[in-house]
Amino acid sequence: MASFPGMGGPPPIIDPEYAAESNATKLMAVITLFQLLSLITVVLRVYCRVVLVKSPGIDDLVMVLGLLFTLGGGWGTLLAMAFHGLGKHDITVQGADLLIFDQANFWLTILALLVGLGLVKVSIGLNLLRLSTSKWYKWSLRATIAFVIAYTFMACMTMFLHCDTVAGNWDYSQATGCYSIDLFVKFGTINTAFNIFTDVLFAVFPVPIIWTLQMKRKLRIYLVGIMSLGYFAVAVGIVKAYYQINFTLETDIKFTMHVQFWGL
Template identity: 25%
Template sequence: MTETNGPRLVASLWSLVVVSLAFLAGRLICKARYSNGFAWDDHILIFSWICFLVYAALATVSTTYGYGHHLLDISPADIPMAIKLLYIGQLIAGLGAATSKASFALTLLRIAQKPWQIFLLWFFGLSSIFAHALSIIFTFVACTPVRKVWDPTVPGHCWGFKALLNYGIFMSSYSAAIDFVLSTFPTLIIWKLQMNKKEKVGVVVCMSLGFFAGIVTVGRACFIPRITTKDFTFKSVILSICVAGEIAVTIIATSMPFYRRAVQETLTKSKGYHLDEYNMDNLSKHKSLATANQISKNGFATAASMPDSESERQILGGMNDGNDVRTGELSVSYRNSGDEEGQAEKEGRADPISG
């Protein structure tokens, strides 16, 4: 039996596809339940996962043509199709990785307050997509005719292999840099807010998990120089897994912050609390501040709503330039744990991940 990395590739790809889908689905469920619906960052992240799915499918089909085997063990007639499917899949995967970073940048734009923060988020989000667009262009203009990219036996000429290799290293390095920069933004923005310190730490940790995507991308950049054209179909499998890992980790990292409210609700119930929330948006067309007396003698308004024009740009559910945190709706919380006082308890924690 010939040595092959094909089964390892297929198992890795589809495991990551399923896991990332589970986290994405959880994000969407939480957004549907706890916020005012989906936004552009959600739609873009869904597109990113679809790109990941297409990549996994193409790479899987590529293994049926011999990808994952040593080059000498593959039928010469199958090599062009194996490489073609892989190249197209990796280009689509790159688009998925770029758009997943853009999605996170859009999410961070909701809590960005300063002009330089907004500028950098737009810059990194768009430049990630632009850099990948160049990668697509370079792939299809590197050889004349284009078929020679995946079929070396076709007459024609190509750019030097080293030029494409260097751009691949640059792309991976720049992608990792974007991951690291975006991971630091939550700390810069959220740490200055008037929140409980434990809440700040929890929010920052959840929103900084993209750091791990950067680590995966650094690993990919370090591995690229080890690839040779002599046994490309066997040695590049690890690189293909790293590409999948980058997308999956980014999707997971950008989805987890939206789980906070679900986790808080679960913990509240597990401690014997029964949390009843009532949306009070319809009580006032102007969304004015409601007092405890206006709601119930035992109820407490957790926060005041903000104007629509302000709340749309805040992932925190509302935040002014003075760094006050307010939720985007009025809610009443009752403590029904059977304690002797039976007193209403105020849920005063700000929720930065409500979307």
């Protein structure tokens, strides 16, 4: 979630110990671990598809693009933010650091939390399309993919149109005509709700396909269990929604980074 115009101001007088406190190492360590796991998973997937099975598809390309957006727009942007206030208390980040941080946070939200996540979901849908045989099943998947693309696009538009000028999202001198924080939070929470809904769908969709495969019942149950890991994403989405719903301008955004943390 981006920062908001009006959060700047003259530097307050604060306790030096409070000013020195930082959560950056903890945030970067946990996010780096999960980003590394994502990288390894995608590399192994592409290796299996291209080298072992020799059957790459458009879904693999979309997944790689999703990874690039997440790594570049997410982890890479967070790394830059670490030099400009990430993990610090909000009132300690001022001037040029505040401007750079808010600009980076704006693009992190769009590139990683919106576009990157959307591409990953589209890739999952395309992969399931390759396995499906039922006409009804294919149309259900196509409708879900279209829904993901539509709400991801709309979420990006709510970011770009937050203020009269895009730069108003991070440059308070240009922050004119910005809609309210309450409306911004509602848009973000709706997007998260849509993500949770599609996570459930993509966890459920593979079950009928797996159950019709010619293999031992025990193995089918095992595969269904693996695909049910998608419910972990549902749980993460619920936690993210909790922090979005309880978000206010008094939230110590840069110190906690709750929404971005659970989004990545």
